[in-house]
Amino acid sequence: MAIPRRIPVAFADVFPNGAFVLGVEPSNDFEKMRAGSPDPQELDKETGLRIWAVRTIDADPTARTAELKVKIAAEVAPVPPDPIPGTPFRPVELQVIPWVDTNGSRPRQMFALRAAGLLPASALPARRSSGVAA
Numbered sequence: 001m002a003i004p005r006r007i008p009v010a011f012a013d014v015f016p017n018g019a020f021v022l023g024v025e026p027s028n029d030f031e032k033m034r035a036g037s038p039d040p041q042e043l044d045k046e047t048g049l050r051i052w053a054v055r056t057i058d059a060d061p062t063a064r065t066a067e068l069k070v071k072i073a074a075e076v077a078p079v080p081p082d083p084i085p086g087t088p089f090r091p092v093e094l095q096v097i098p099w100v101d102t103n104g105s106r107p108r109q110m111f112a113l114r115a116a117g118l119l120p121a122s123a124l125p126a127r128r129s130s131g132v133a134a
Contacts, residue, residue: 005046006095006114014094014113015058021080021090021118022055027071044073052077054092054115070094070113078118093119 032040042051053069070092072078080090092115101110 006097008095011091011093014096015060015091017059017061018084018087018089019056019058019091020083020088021092022057022067024052024054024072024077024080026077027051027053027069047073049073049075054078054080054118056092059089068113070115072115072117074117080118091119093117 027042028040029037029042032042043049044051050073052072052074054072055067056070057067058065072092083090095114095116097112097114099110099112101108
């Protein structure tokens with residue numbers, strides 16, 4: 001059985017109350033920065049494309065972390081779509097990427113948020129209800 005390296009998830013599963021983009025910036029590779037590289041931007045290991053960090057706010061008032069960075073692989077900086085009418089929200093389509101953090105005394109499973117791109121609100125599917133099916 002082959003388990004994919006990147007596991008797609010629905011935007012509404014990760015951000016059930018919505019989210020909005022604060023800005024887009026290059027994601028720097030700290031090893032390249034330490035070595036003094038003239039182009040320290042991180043590159044995607046699978047595609048070779050540049051990695052961009054999208055500063056995102058989770059609108060869930062109970063979220064453990066309100067601001068987070070969602071990374072997008074693209075040759076040029078992605079442009080956030082127009083906000084959903086009447087709100088500041090600019091939704092993204094996400095994937096979850098599991099990885100193992102080997103820093104420290106015990107390795108642990110971690111997750112990173114990656115986006116396939118920034119989508120305008122009209123391109124998103126309708127949200128599912130949060131109720132539990134009987």
